[in-house]
Amino acid sequence: MSFREFFISTEPTMTNLNGNIKPIVSVFGVPYDATTSYRPGCRFGPNALRDAFWKIEVYDRALDVDGEKLPIEDLGNLHPMPEPEQMVDAVSKVTKELLNDGKRPAIIGGEHTLTYGSFSSMPKDSKLIVFDAHFDMRDELYGRKLSHGTFLRRLSEKMNAERFIHVGGRAASKEEWFLVDKIKHITSTELLEGKQFDRLIADDDNLYVSVDMDILDPAFAPGVGTPEPGGISSDMLLRMLRKLRGKRIVGFDIVELDPSYDASGITAIAAASVFSTLCSVASLHEL
Numbered sequence: 001m002s003f004r005e006f007f008i009s010t011e012p013t014m015t016n017l018n019g020n021i022k023p024i025v026s027v028f029g030v031p032y033d034a035t036t037s038y039r040p041g042c043r044f045g046p047n048a049l050r051d052a053f054w055k056i057e058v059y060d061r062a063l064d065v066d067g068e069k070l071p072i073e074d075l076g077n078l079h080p081m082p083e084p085e086q087m088v089d090a091v092s093k094v095t096k097e098l099l100n101d102g103k104r105p106a107i108i109g110g111e112h113t114l115t116y117g118s119f120s121s122m123p124k125d126s127k128l129i130v131f132d133a134h135f136d137m138r139d140e141l142y143g144r145k146l147s148h149g150t151f152l153r154r155l156s157e158k159m160n161a162e163r164f165i166h167v168g169g170r171a172a173s174k175e176e177w178f179l180v181d182k183i184k185h186i187t188s189t190e191l192l193e194g195k196q197f198d199r200l201i202a203d204d205d206n207l208y209v210s211v212d213m214d215i216l217d218p219a220f221a222p223g224v225g226t227p228e229p230g231g232i233s234s235d236m237l238l239r240m241l242r243k244l245r246g247k248r249i250v251g252f253d254i255v256e257l258d259p260s261y262d263a264s265g266i267t268a269i270a271a272a273s274v275f276s277t278l279c280s281v282a283s284l285h286e287l
């Protein structure tokens with residue numbers, strides 16, 4: 001029995017496989033929000049993103065990639081688990097198994113804690129690029145060492161600082177602002193003032209991409225667990241993601257989509273567009 005059979009149950013999926021073609025991504029959902037510090041509900045994110053993905057146009061004109069033709073394998077959702085340690089362990093094992101099978105994991109959250117599990121299983125020569133309003137570099141959050149507000153701190157304790165790139169930060173503790181200076185980063189304010197994203201990633205070729213939907217201004221993405229004013233637009237985010245074309249994308253995740261606070265559904269649609277764009281970008285380079 002494989003880890004994916006042990007940990008994952010098949011629910012509504014967005015599988016689009018024609019014959020025996022190798023998938024460009026292998027998707028699984030992580031409906032987990034147990035360490036959420038503000039607004040709960042991102043456990044419902046995976047299926048909300050799937051639902052939106054079925055409705056949107058996925059031909060990417062700028063990249064000239066037809067998402068309708070991209071083979072996507074959707075494995076379903078991770079079982080509910082009470083403790084974050086159990087969840088990241090399961091995510092880590094399924095991720096590793098997929099990589100060993102030559103597949104590219106695409107994970108839909110759920111809270112950001114899952115990235116601790118997935119990136120821990122990524123190749124040593126890969127870098128993590130995080131798009132997020134927060135740095136998630138607190139030492140602990142409400143007594144928890146492993147949570148959606150600490151995952152990057154925990155990762156940075158066991159990996160070289162050169163493996164991290166942070167984009168879009170604007171809301172953090174004083175200590176986190178001190179810590180983020182040790183890694184490559186660009187803030188929301190710098191992006192909005194026109195500082196170039198391109199130069200930040202010029203030398204990085206093997207990337208795991210993690211997109212927290214709260215990088216967007218709440219006007220564009222109200223349906224997140226921890227909204228922060230002063231963010232960028234959906235358009236600006238999608239343009240940055242397209243600039244990853246030509247890089248080797250070893251995997252990605254999209255986290256913190258919270259349909260409970262997304263009355264218009266606009267955040268789920270933005271998350272589905274991020275998913276579609278990352279699939280298109282990933283398809284342009286072999287794994």
Ligand SMILES: [Mn+2]
Nearest residue numbers: 133134212214
């Ligand atoms: Mn965040």
